[in-house]
Amino acid sequence: MKKRKIRIIIALFLVFTIVSMWLLQRLVVPKYNKGIVEGAFAAEYYEETTDHDVIFIGDCEVYENFSPITLWQEYGITSYIRGGAQQLVWQSYYQLEDTLRYETPEIVVFNVLSLKYNEPQSESYNRMNIDSMRWSSSKYNAIKASMTEDESMIEYMFPLLRYHSRILDLTADDFKYMFSSEKVTHNGYYMRVDVKPEGDFPEPDILADYTFGENAMSYLDKMTELCKENGIELILIKAPIKWPYWYPEWDEQMVEYAEENDLVYINMIELADEIGLDYSTDTYDAGLHLNLSGAEKLSKYFGEYLVENYDLEDHRNDEELCKVYQEKIDFYNDMKEQQYYELETYGKLISFGAEAIED
Amino acid sequence: MLFxxxxxxxxxxxxxxxYYIIPKKGQWPLLLFASYLFYFLCDWRYLIFITVTSVSTYLFGIAIDKVNVRQDEYIKEHKKELSKEDKKIYKAGMKKKRFRLILMCLVLNIGILAVIKYTNFTINNINGIMHAFGSDNTIGFVDIIIPMGISFYTFQSMGYIIDVYRGTYKPERNIFKFALFVSFFPQLVQGPISRFNDLSKTLYAEHKFDIKVFTFGVQRILWGFFKKLVIADRIVVAINILKDNPEQYGGAYVFVLMMFYAFQLYADFTGGIDITIGVAEAMGITVAENFNRPFFSKNIKEYWNRWHITMGTWFTDYIFYPISVCKPMLKLSKASRKHLGEVIGKRVPVYLSAFVVWFTTGLWHGASWNFIVWGLMNFVVIMISQELKPLYVRFHNRFNVDGKRWYDGFQVIRTVLLMSAIRMFDVYRDVPLTFKMVWNMVTDFRISSLWSSTMxxxxxxxxxxxxxxxxxxxLFTVSMLQRRKAVRERLWxxxxxxxxxxxxxxxxxxxxxxxxxxxxxSAQFIYNQF
Known part of the structure; x- marks a missing residue:
């Protein structure tokens, strides 16, 4: 065979192999469009066309408890929640670092519950938080900081290697969402309208040591530093959720940390009555997360706090922004209606939540 | 570093x-560097052992050759002065010197292997004996690292020194080249056990990039990965459950385990060898084949000529023959013929040598009685089939079955089943349990138990x-296609x-x-441990 012909054959073979691998990868990676949707959160941020006054970072205590649409409707505050399921503090830090590539918000709100984790925890949560981030040094560092013992960087770079065995469990959604996805959040807020009153929580465990881990605290330090460097106000919050238990010893450490670093720390558990939360109607899973009613109450309260204490502009006179947010409001209302409809018709949500029925 | x-x-x-972009003179030094780096990345302490083996074998090889050279020169110089008898005496003296050297080399290297692999096995047996005699004392186990592939590179090096001793070839003068022969990383993990005169032909040669050679190498690597990852590592899950729960999975499930393990071992070991050969081949280096479609063998002897070929020939060349022709054995042969008659007498040395070979083969595979019994079971079956050979011939002639396809098929299946049954000794945790489970398979074989959802x-x-x-x-189709021509050649x-x-x-x-x-x-390659 002539050398030129060989080269062409090899080139075609390589191109064909790479393209087919990419297509297979698109097919087998989890789509997170139904059921467990948390893996889709990180990617939705990149579809944003406008900047935000406030960025929330943290775990489910931000993405299930704050409604950016309410903040907009009530105060004209633009906000986005870059939250994720069991988002660990280093993941929050790198999400923030990633966010600063695209915009510089006035305020960053970080929910401190994740400080209780000092080590990488679970591969599935890592994946949900990191996989759909765009590639950057932040993503690379987030992976490095988060990997459990069995994980490898190469499987994050080429998710086909991790998810190849899903080829045997493909559903119609895997084909439907191979190249596109549907929005599942409202500026990062995960909506649930169903109600399950707060139940009895077990007695909290007695811990051998209540001090937050060095690793976790180092990322909080980095976060504080990053915000200072960029002229951003960092607000530390503990969302008004009573379980997992927030120990007084942890709270004390946060109070001290905030004082030392000239930051605001708000423990909202203590403010539940002021916020107007009724845990018999405002949660959907027995008190672990707020439902829409609870999230809207909390957002109204927090929005008022922000307006009173920070110099935030009311953007509701901005036509461009109004147009953008009207679309978001429509989507918000549509989903709300659909959820209420399902609740009335079936007595439970069937298209939303971890147990949603696949198409 | 797993393959x-x-x-x-x-x-x-x-x-x-x-390998292909550097100057060709640098190819073999690059391989040496890569091999040592590979070993270093696995565990830096391994380097100590392989270096000791490489350096000692190299030096003894040179020393043995020096004795040979000195002998030749002396005889040449004193050709006229020496009588035939003088020459004989002188040669015998030199042979003794060479023997002392090779003995030192063998004792050192086999000693390292023995201490590393068999110390705890020996302690365990001593403890067992002491316990049997009512003693409560026990000797504690020793924490020893077992360098990856030590059995393979030690045997390869010892094969080399024996060949140098026999004058089969001259020793390698370049210590780095010799170090590469011992440490060549693809075969370090699980063989094959190469011969110096075979491997050195291509190992040190300069190789120009050849698309066909490279493609063949890559295809062979992929084929190895296919066997290992798609078959062996998938089936291993079921094997572990079956062998770890013998009380739950008896009868027909023992048969299932037997067949699953046969498939797994074959896919795992040949897959690993395919990767080894493929990696070498992609760089233009020819490594000895270790398998020749063993599951198509019609009898056990043939099977062992086609399974782990390089190990089989190693034991034949370096243990069986030397033992068969050593002086004590010749004496024993003579005595047994005299006292036991021609028929039995001539079998004694052969069987004794074969016994030693199969015992050491078992021991080489692992420091446990399971492997020793496995080796001896092979010995027993081969000897029985050898003794029954006249009976087979009569049967074949009487019923005219020789060469008939269905009979060939029957022989192949019989051999696969027999070998798979013997292999059960390296599946279950101990020898008594293996006998119990195989017996259970025979006496309580209820095929209906497989139809439930237990599978x-x-x-x-x-x-x-x-x-x-x-x-x-x-796998089967490829094996069938290979009978006439290599599949890669056909595809090319x-x-x-x-x-x-x-x-x-x-x-x-x-x-x-x-x-x-x-x-x-993902299981390690089974043969990594040897």
């Missing part, structure tokens, strides 16, 4: 690139069984598009259906 790890794939990819409780679901079945069909003769498509299909099958990543307990 199936991402780091190994990155390692060989980089090596292939460097789906072995860690494999329907999809896994389908993949396994498809994988085994492909076809249009390039077809060749590329088959390679792509193989690659995609590995990526999609391979049992790797989180969720799979």
């Amino acid at each position: 199936t790890s991402y780091s190994f794939i990155a390692f060989i990819s980089l090596l292939f690139l460097l 789906l409780n072995l860690g494999l679901d329907i999809a896994d069984y389908i993949i396994l079945f498809a994988g085994l069909i492909i 003769d076809k249009p390039a598009v077809l060749n590329c498509f088959v390679t792509w299909l193989l690659l995609i099958s590995i990526v999609l259906f391979g049992a790797y990543s989180i969720g799979y307990d």
Whole structure:
């Protein structure tokens, strides 16, 4: 065979192999469009066309408890929640670092519950938080900081290697969402309208040591530093959720940390009555997360706090922004209606939540 | 560094690139560097052992050769003065010197191997004996690292020194080249056990990039990955459940385990060897074949000529023959013929040598009685079939079955079943349990027990069984095609598009259906431990 012909054959073979691998990868990676949707959160941020006054970072205590649409409707505050399921503090830090590539918000709100984790925890949560981030040094560092013992960087770079065995469990959604996805959040807020009153929580465990881990605290330090460097106000919050238990010893450490670093720390558990939360109607899973009613109450309260204490502009006179947010409001209302409809018709949500029925 | 790890794939990819872009003179030094780096990345302490073996074998080889050279020169110089008898006496003296040298080399290196691999086994047996005699004292086990592939490189080095001693070839003068022969990384993990005069022909040669050679190498690597990841590592889940729960899985399940293990071992070991040969081949280096479709053998002797070929020939050349022709054995042969008659007498030395070979073969495979009994079972079966040979011949002639396809098939299946049954000794945790379970298989074989959904409780679901079945069909088909011509040669003769498509299909099958990543307990290659 002539050398030129060989080269062409090899080139075609390589191109064909790479393209087919990419297509297979698109097919087998989890789509997170139904059921467990948390893996889709990180990617939705990149579809944003406008900047935000406030960025929330943290775990489910931000993405299930704050409604950016309410903040907009009530105060004209633009906000986005870059939250994720069991988002660990280093993941929050790198999400923030990633966010600063695209915009510089006035305020960053970080929910401190994740400080209780000092080590990488679970591969599935890592994946949900990191996989759909765009590639950057932040993503690379987030992976490095988060990997459990069995994980490898190469499987994050080429998710086909991790998810190849899903080829045997493909559903119609895997084909439907191979190249596109549907929005599942409202500026990062995960909506649930169903109600399950707060139940009895077990007695909290007695811990051998209540001090937050060095690793976790180092990322909080980095976060504080990053915000200072960029002229951003960092607000530390503990969302008004009573379980997992927030120990007084942890709270004390946060109070001290905030004082030392000239930051605001708000423990909202203590403010539940002021916020107007009724845990018999405002949660959907027995008190672990707020439902829409609870999230809207909390957002109204927090929005008022922000307006009173920070110099935030009311953007509701901005036509461009109004147009953008009207679309978001429509989507918000549509989903709300659909959820209420399902609740009335079936007595439970069937298209939303971890147990949603696949198409 | 596992062959199936991402780091190994990155390692060989980089090596292939460097191998062909650097000046050709640097190719073998690069391989030496890569081999030592490979070993270092596995565990730096391994380097100490392999260096000791390499340096000592090299020096003894040179020393033995010096004795030879001195002998030749002396005889040449004193040709006229020496009588035949003088020459004989002088040669005998020199032979003794050479023997002392080789003995030192063997004792040192086999000693290292023995201490590393068999110390705890010996302690365990001593404790057992003391316990049997009512003693409560026990000797504590020793924490010794076992360098990867030590059995392979020690045997390869000892084969070399014996060949130098016998004058089969001259020793290698360049210590670095010799170090490469001992440490050549693809075969370091699980063999094959190469001979110096075979491997050195291509190992040190300069290789120009040849697309055909490289493609063949890559295809062979992929084929190895397919066997290992799609078949062996998938089936291992069920094997572990079956062997770890003997009280739950008896009867027909022992048969299932027996066959599963046969498939796993074959796919695992030949897969590893395919990767070894493929890596070498991609760099133009020819490594000895270790398998020749062993599951198509019609009897056990043939099977052992086709399974782990380099180990079999090593034991034949360096243990069986030397023992058979050593002076004590010749004396024993003479005595036994005299006292036991011609028929039995001539068998005694052969059987004794074979016994030693199979005992050491078992011991080489692992420091446990399971392997020793496994080796001896092979010995027993081979000897019985040897003794029954006249009976077979009469049977074949009487019923005219020789050469008949159905009878060939029967012989093949019989051999596979027999070998698989013997192999059960390295499956269960101890020898008594193995006998018990094999007996249970024979006496309580209820095929109906397999029809319940229990087969789906072995860690494999329907999809896994389908993949396994498809994988085994492909394995069988390739073996059938190989009978006339290598599959890669056949593909090379076809249009390039077809060749590329088959390679792509193989690659995609590995990526999609391979049992790797989180969720799979990707087993080490079984032969890594030897």
